[in-house]
Amino acid sequence: MESSLTSEQKKINAAKISKREKIFEFIFFRTSQASSMFVLVVLLGIFLSLLINAWPSFKEFGFGFFFSPEWNITKNKFGGLIGIYGTVISSFIALLIATPLSFGIALFLTEICPMVLRRPLGIAVELLAAIPSIIYGMFGLFVFSPIFADYVEPFLQATLGHIPGVGILFSGGGNGIGVLCAGLILAMMILPFISAVMRDVFLIVPPVLKESAYGIGCTTWEVSRFVVLPYTKNGLIGGIMLGLGRALGETMAVTFVIGNAQRIQPSLFAPGSSIASTLANQFGEASPGLHFSSLFALGLTLFIITLIVLTLAKLMLIRMQKNEGASS
Amino acid sequence: MSEAMKLKESLIAKRKRTNFVALILSMSAMTIGMVFLLWILSILFIKGFSAIDWSIFANSTPAPDSKGGGLANAIVGSLMMVGSCTFISAPLGVLAGIYLSEYGTRSKVASVTRFVTDIMLSAPSIVIGLFVYSLVVARAQHFSGWSGTIALSLIAIPVVVRTTENMLRLIPGTLREAAYALGASKWRVSLFIILRAAKSGVMTGILLAVARVSGETAPLLFTALNNQFFSTNMNAPLANLPVVIFQFAMSPYDNWVNLAWGGSLLITLTVLGLNIITRILFSDKKEG
Numbered sequence: 001m002e003s004s005l006t007s008e009q010k011k012i013n014a015a016k017i018s019k020r021e022k023i024f025e026f027i028f029f030r031t032s033q034a035s036s037m038f039v040l041v042v043l044l045g046i047f048l049s050l051l052i053n054a055w056p057s058f059k060e061f062g063f064g065f066f067f068s069p070e071w072n073i074t075k076n077k078f079g080g081l082i083g084i085y086g087t088v089i090s091s092f093i094a095l096l097i098a099t100p101l102s103f104g105i106a107l108f109l110t111e112i113c114p115m116v117l118r119r120p121l122g123i124a125v126e127l128l129a130a131i132p133s134i135i136y137g138m139f140g141l142f143v144f145s146p147i148f149a150d151y152v153e154p155f156l157q158a159t160l161g162h163i164p165g166v167g168i169l170f171s172g173g174g175n176g177i178g179v180l181c182a183g184l185i186l187a188m189m190i191l192p193f194i195s196a197v198m199r200d201v202f203l204i205v206p207p208v209l210k211e212s213a214y215g216i217g218c219t220t221w222e223v224s225r226f227v228v229l230p231y232t233k234n235g236l237i238g239g240i241m242l243g244l245g246r247a248l249g250e251t252m253a254v255t256f257v258i259g260n261a262q263r264i265q266p267s268l269f270a271p272g273s274s275i276a277s278t279l280a281n282q283f284g285e286a287s288p289g290l291h292f293s294s295l296f297a298l299g300l301t302l303f304i305i306t307l308i309v310l311t312l313a314k315l316m317l318i319r320m321q322k323n324e325g326a327s328s
Numbered sequence: 329m330s331e332a333m334k335l336k337e338s339l340i341a342k343r344k345r346t347n348f349v350a351l352i353l354s355m356s357a358m359t360i361g362m363v364f365l366l367w368i369l370s371i372l373f374i375k376g377f378s379a380i381d382w383s384i385f386a387n388s389t390p391a392p393d394s395k396g397g398g399l400a401n402a403i404v405g406s407l408m409m410v411g412s413c414t415f416i417s418a419p420l421g422v423l424a425g426i427y428l429s430e431y432g433t434r435s436k437v438a439s440v441t442r443f444v445t446d447i448m449l450s451a452p453s454i455v456i457g458l459f460v461y462s463l464v465v466a467r468a469q470h471f472s473g474w475s476g477t478i479a480l481s482l483i484a485i486p487v488v489v490r491t492t493e494n495m496l497r498l499i500p501g502t503l504r505e506a507a508y509a510l511g512a513s514k515w516r517v518s519l520f521i522i523l524r525a526a527k528s529g530v531m532t533g534i535l536l537a538v539a540r541v542s543g544e545t546a547p548l549l550f551t552a553l554n555n556q557f558f559s560t561n562m563n564a565p566l567a568n569l570p571v572v573i574f575q576f577a578m579s580p581y582d583n584w585v586n587l588a589w590g591g592s593l594l595i596t597l598t599v600l601g602l603n604i605i606t607r608i609l610f611s612d613k614k615e616g
Contacts, residue, residue: 021513021515021516022513024513024515025513025514025515028514028515028518028519029431029514029515031423032424032426032427032431032518033427033431033432035420035421035424035427036424036425036427036428036432036441037437037441038420038485039444039485039486039489040444042448042459042482043447043448045459046451046455046459049459049462049463050455050459050462052462053458101357101360101361102357104353104354104356104357104358105354105361107357108354108355108357108358109358112351112354112355113358121358123607124362125361126603127365127600127603127604128361128364128365128368130539130599130600130603131543131596131599131600132544132545132570132596133545134573134574134592134595135368135543135592135595135596136368137574137577138573138588138589138592139368139371142585143367143371188364191361195361219343219344219346219347220347220350220351221347221350221351222343222347224350242450245450246450248452249450249451249452249453249454251452251545251546252545252546252570252574255574256577256578276452276546279454279458280454280546280549283461283550284549284550284553295458296458299458302454302455303451303452303455306450307447307451310447310450310451311447314446314447
């Protein structure tokens with residue numbers, strides 16, 4: 001067979017194949033490149049479309065949109081402060097509770113837990129993260145908030161409610177639906193998320209570092225506190241901020257339990273609104289005009305806040321990985 | 329016992345005590361996490377299973393306060409949207425993943441893309457709903473199943489991209505070099521050798537993306553909306569499980585709330601099932 005082809009023919013064949021391959025190569029390279037650019041285009045598209053739709057509202061209310069606590073559909077006056085306040089406070093409560101718990105869980109999974117249980121418990125935590133947020137919302141509304149109203153609220157009122165200054169945060173109360181309840185449900189939601197990141201970060205610590213600390217007689221807690229924690233500081237903060245990013249943009253879990261009242265009240269038991277819950281409740285019924293545009297303005301605000309938080313989180317995590325490269 | 333010895337003893341006792349307290353706290357954190365998981369799942373199973381029978385798959389969503397009815401329209405709508413979302417996001421995401429891992433290792437644009445994809449992974453899904461609303465629904469002047477599909481795809485694509493890239497990076501460079509040495513061109517190597525070697529990992533990514541979008545509610549509120557009736561028309565508002573659950577759970581009617589629990593159980597079983605399947609897929613690959 002081989003000999004039947006002259007060397008001239010072989011050369012022509014090779015040139016043909018190489019030309020064809022080059023064309024395919026070009027097509028494949030460009031399509032794959034285009035699809036990777038797609039995500040960039042979408043990000044820009046989201047930003048632009050929100051900005052365009054929000055523009056009438058920004059033009060009408062100016063910079064004051066972010067500081068006005070008025071959301072009045074009948075008077076056509078809109079300000080974003082209620083939503084921003086609700087979003088920030090509920091996320092802050094969530095972080096306050098979820099951070100130490102996640103740290104404990106990650107520590108347990110990497111240092112304390114017997115080897116046999118590590119994988120199943122790790123998977124259990126990841127499953128908790130996979131449960132859709134609407135389930136957390138239903139759980140919060142039907143199961144958690146009644147218990148919260150019957151037991152937790154009276155307890156907090158009886159204890160923290162009497163401290164001057166702080167007491168006002170725990171005044172009033174009622175059916176369990178409110179900013180604090182939303183914060184607690186959010187905490188449950190982001191808990192597995194932060195724990196998983198923290199665990200992965202802890203696993204990066206070189207065993208030699210830990211072993212040498214154990215070797216000079218450190219206890220597990222001392223190793224964690226003085227070796228693991230400093231080594232993974234950036235990564236931990238990154239993980240916490242990733243969780244914050246999730247909490248800020250979370251819609252369904254919050255909408256079910258925050259109460260959806262358009263006011264700012266000092267008590268954490270009182271119902272409020274987050275940006276996402278306002279959008280979920282009002283967007284369907286909004287008529288074109290200022291109301292519609294103001295909802296887009298809220299959406300843009302949320303988008304920018306989460307982008308900033310997530311970007312900082314990613315930068316922290318990247319910096320940690322770079323440090324790891326430098327020190328080893 | 330000398331004074332110094334005593335001091336040392338008490339110091340050790342103190343360190344041990346601190347250690348003990350810290351370990352107890354860490355264990356209780358783990359317990360709290362597990363209690364929540366079991367609590368949610370048990371409530372879901374108790375309330376969900378009592379709501380599920382064959383009629384839930386046979387009938388469409390009922391009128392408020394009536395007897396019977398099911399979730400058939402919502403189940404079909406969800407399957408259609410998640411299915412078409414998979415067909416859109418899987419090829420796009422895998423291609424983008426190949427680019428990032430095989431072509432874009434050193435390019436600046438690729439590292440920016442990687443960063444943005446990571447951020448889009450956690451971007452608020454409701455904002456994606458707003459975007460698709462203004463892009464598709466506002467133009468077409470009506471809600472539709474397709475717009476819901478687009479919104480879901482935008483959420484799924486970053487998941488597929490990132491897992492594909494990570495999985496392809498796990499393939500040893502020697503495999504690529506061996507193929508190049510035989511004269512294979514880069515696209516053949518990427519598509520027929522590297523991708524094939526990482527098949528189960530890439531499948532994992534796609535399944536994870538499906539699991540992620542099948543519970544997404546917020547973006548569907550403004551895109552697919554809901555439909556009381558059985559419909560397979562992707563150009564019209566389409567019923568889907570998450571939005572039905574949302575509307576029914578917030579309603580004061582007992583039969584609706586009951587159906588919402590049934591739907592929640594279905595979604596959770598799907599999502600958790602997919603997650604477990606991915607783990608089995610991936611651990612098989614590691615062993616083999």
